[in-house]
Amino acid sequence: MISKKVLLVGNFGVGKTSLIRRFVHNEFSEDYISTIGVRVSTKVIQTNKESLKLLIWDVAGTNGDQTVPKAYFLGASAAMFVFDLSREETYINIVKQIDMVKELSGLKNIVVIGNKRDLMTADKLHILLEKVDVTIDFITSAKENENVEDAFKLLGQQSLK
Amino acid sequence: MKNSPQDNLKKENRFELLRELLLEDDREKFNALSEEIVMREKVASRVDPLIDAKLNELRENFPVEFGEVITDTIKTQIRDSQDEVVDALYPIIGKLIKKAIVVEIKKLSDNINKSVKRTFSFKDYFKRKVSGVNEGDAALQDAFKPVLEEIFIIEKNSGILLGNRSTENIANKDMVSGMLTAIKSFAEDAFSKEGQDLEDIKFETFHITLYNFNTIYIAIAISGVQTLDFKEELNNKIHNFTEIIFDNRSNLENEKKLNKLIVEHLIEG
Ligand SMILES: Nc1nc2c(ncn2[C@@H]2O[C@H](COP(=O)(O)OP(=O)(O)OP(=O)(O)O)[C@@H](O)[C@H]2O)c(=O)[nH]1
Ligand SMILES: [Mg+2]
Numbered sequence: 001m002i003s004k005k006v007l008l009v010g011n012f013g014v015g016k017t018s019l020i021r022r023f024v025h026n027e028f029s030e031d032y033i034s035t036i037g038v039r040v041s042t043k044v045i046q047t048n049k050e051s052l053k054l055l056i057w058d059v060a061g062t063n064g065d066q067t068v069p070k071a072y073f074l075g076a077s078a079a080m081f082v083f084d085l086s087r088e089e090t091y092i093n094i095v096k097q098i099d100m101v102k103e104l105s106g107l108k109n110i111v112v113i114g115n116k117r118d119l120m121t122a123d124k125l126h127i128l129l130e131k132v133d134v135t136i137d138f139i140t141s142a143k144e145n146e147n148v149e150d151a152f153k154l155l156g157q158q159s160l161k
Numbered sequence: 162m163k164n165s166p167q168d169n170l171k172k173e174n175r176f177e178l179l180r181e182l183l184l185e186d187d188r189e190k191f192n193a194l195s196e197e198i199v200m201r202e203k204v205a206s207r208v209d210p211l212i213d214a215k216l217n218e219l220r221e222n223f224p225v226e227f228g229e230v231i232t233d234t235i236k237t238q239i240r241d242s243q244d245e246v247v248d249a250l251y252p253i254i255g256k257l258i259k260k261a262i263v264v265e266i267k268k269l270s271d272n273i274n275k276s277v278k279r280t281f282s283f284k285d286y287f288k289r290k291v292s293g294v295n296e297g298d299a300a301l302q303d304a305f306k307p308v309l310e311e312i313f314i315i316e317k318n319s320g321i322l323l324g325n326r327s328t329e330n331i332a333n334k335d336m337v338s339g340m341l342t343a344i345k346s347f348a349e350d351a352f353s354k355e356g357q358d359l360e361d362i363k364f365e366t367f368h369i370t371l372y373n374f375n376t377i378y379i380a381i382a383i384s385g386v387q388t389l390d391f392k393e394e395l396n397n398k399i400h401n402f403t404e405i406i407f408d409n410r411s412n413l414e415n416e417k418k419l420n421k422l423i424v425e426h427l428i429e430g
Contacts (some may be wrong), residue, residue, distance in 0.1 A: 003335070005319035037347055040320065040339030055321060055339050063217065071346035075318025089213055 001044070003053040004159035005075050009068050009101055010082035011090040012061025015115040018142035019082065020058050023152045028143050035060045038072060045156050052156050073105040077159035080111040080151070085128060085139070086119040095133050111155050117141040307385040309395075312423055313338050314406075314413075317376055324419030326428065341380055345371065372399055377413065379403075402426040 008016040017035050021027050024043045039058045044051050057076070059068050073079070081098055083091040091114070101110050112134055118141040120128070125139070137154055140147040313334070314324040320342030322335050348359045358373040368387065372379040379399065405422060406412040412419055 003319075003321040005321060005339075038340075038343040040336050040343055042333065042335040042339070053335065055319065055335060057320075057339070057343065069346070069350040071350040072343070074346070075316065075320070077319075 001051050001053050002160075003055060004077040004156070005055045005057060006155050006159050007057045007059060007068075007073060007076045007079040007105070008082060009059050009079060010061060010097075011084070011087075012063055014061065014082045014084040014087070014090050015142050016061065016082050017058055019113070019115060019140065019148055019151070020056055022142045022145055022148045024056070026145075028145075043152075045153065047156060047160065052160065054152070054156055054159070067100060068104065070104050076105055076107070078109075078111065078155050079105050079107055080113055080155050082113045082115050084116050085114045085125065086116050091132055098134060109158055109161075111137050111151065111158060113137060113151050114139045115142060117146055118144045307383050307387045307391045309381060309428065310384050311380075311382040312427055313341070313380040314419060314423070315342060315378055315380060317373075317378055318342075323377065323413050324416050324423060326420060326423045338380070341369075345378075372403075374403060374407075398427050 008020065010016055012034060013032060017033075017039070018028060020041055021029070024041050035058055037060055041056045041058065042053060043056065044053050046052075057072060059072055062068060079101055081094075081101055083094060085091075094112075098110055098112065102108070114128075114132075114136050117125070117139050129136070138147045138151040140151055142148060308328075310328050312326045313322060315321070315338045316323055320339040322338040325334055325338075327334075344362070345359045358371065358378075360371050360373070362369040362371070368384075369380055369382045372381070381395070402422065405426065406419065412422060
C-alpha cells in the first residue's frame with residue numbers, strides 16, 4: 001500500500017484537530033485542547049484505483065506572522081490550510097499565508113478549507129466569500145460533519161500528484 | 162493483535178491525560194478563554210480585537226506567567242502518578258516505554274532468581290572459577306543484558322514506515338514512526354544546525370538509537386545496558402544491512418522483503 005504524508009496548518013483554534021478527529025474517528029468535541037508540537041494520525045482511504053494510507057500531521061496552530069517549522073514540511077505530499085470562517089484574523093492575511101506554506105513546502109497546490117460553517121448564516125458567508133481572495137476548496141463543519149470526508153479525499157488525491 | 166477503535170480511543174484518552182497532567186493548572190484559563198470565544202461568536206464581532214489581544218497576550222506571556230507552575234506541576238505529577246505518566250506517554254512512543262519498564266522489571270527479577278540459583282550450582286561455580294569471571298559481574302551482566310526490542314526503518318522526511326520488526330505487536334506502528342519523526346524534526350529544528358541529526362532518545366534504561374542515512378533512518382529500541390561489544394556488533398550489523406538494502410533500492414519499496422532482510426541481518430546475522 002502507498003503511504004503519503006500530509007499536513008494540516010493554519011492559525012490556532014481554527015479546527016485542524018477537530019477535522020482530523022471527525023475524519024479518523026468520526027467524533028467531535030466542543031473542548032478546545034490546543035495541539036502541542038505535532039500529532040500524527042493515520043487513516044487508510046480508497047482512491048479510484050487503490051488504498052492509500054495517509055499519515056496526517058496535525059501541526060500546532062500559528063499566530064500572526066509565526067510560521068510552521070520548515071522541517072515539518074519535509075517529505076509532505078500535500079498540505080491543507082484551514083481557516084475559521086467565524087474569525088476574521090484567521091483569513092485576513094490568507095494570500096500571504098498560503099504563499100508562505102507553498103514556499104516552505106515546495107508544493108504547488110494547497111487545499112484551502114474554511115471551517116466552522118455551522119457558526120455562519122448564509123448572508124454572513126456570502127459577504128465573507130466576496131472578501132476572500134483565494135479559491136476555497138471546501139467549506140466544512142467538523143461539528144456537523146459537513147464536507148469533511150470530501151476535503152480529506154481531495155487532500156489524498158493531491159498527495160498522489 | 163488488532164487495533165480496535167476502542168484501543169484507539171483509549172490511547173487517545175491517554176494522550177489527553179498527558180496534556181491534562183502537563184497543563185492542568187492552565188486548563189481553567191484555557192477553558193475560560195474558549196468560553197470567551199464562544200460568547201464572542203454569539204455577541205458580535207466588535208469584541209473580536211479585544212479577545213485577540215488577550216489571546217496574544219496570553220500566548221506571549223505564557224512562559225513568564227505559567228512556566229514555574231507548569232514545571233512544578235510536572236514535577237509533582239510525575240512523582241505522584243508515575244503509572245499515569247507512563248500510560249499517557251505510551252501512545253507517543255508506542256508501547257516501547259511501558260513495555261520496556263515492565264519487561265525490565267520482570268527480567269530483572271527473573272534473572273536475579275536464576276542467578277541466585279546458579280550461584281549455588283557447583284558446576285557453574287567451578288566453571289567461573291576456572292575462567293576467572295567474577296560471580297557478581299556475571300550475574301549483573303546477565304540481568305542487564307541488552308535486547309533489541311524494536312527496529313523501524315523509516316523514510317527520513319515523511320516519517321513513512323518502510324519496514325519493521327518488533328518483539329511484540331505495537332498497536333499503531335505508522336503513528337509511532339510518524340511521531341518519532343516529528344520529535345526528530347522538532348529537535349533538529351530547535352536545537353541543532355543544519356545537517357545535524359538527532360541520534361539518541363533515552364528513557365531510563367530504554368534507549369532508542371537513530372542511525373541516519375540520506376533518505377532513511379533506522380530507529381532501534383534497546384532495553385538493558387549496552388556494552389561496548391554490543392554496540393560494536395550492532396554497528397557492524399547495521400553496516401552490512403544497509404550495504405545490502407542500498408545496493409538495490411527496490412528493497413525499500415517492498416515491506417515484506419525488507420522485513421525479511423531485517424530478521425536475516427539484524428536479528429540473526
Ligand atoms: N462550531 C464549531 N466549532 C468547531 C468546529 N471545529 C472545531 N471547533 C471548535 O473550535 C475549537 C478549536 O478546535 P481545534 O480542532 O482544537 O483547533 P486547532 O486548529 O487544532 O487548534 P490548535 O491545535 O491550537 O492549532 C474547539 O473548541 C472545537 O470544538 C466546527 O466545525 N464548528
Ligand atoms: Mg490542534
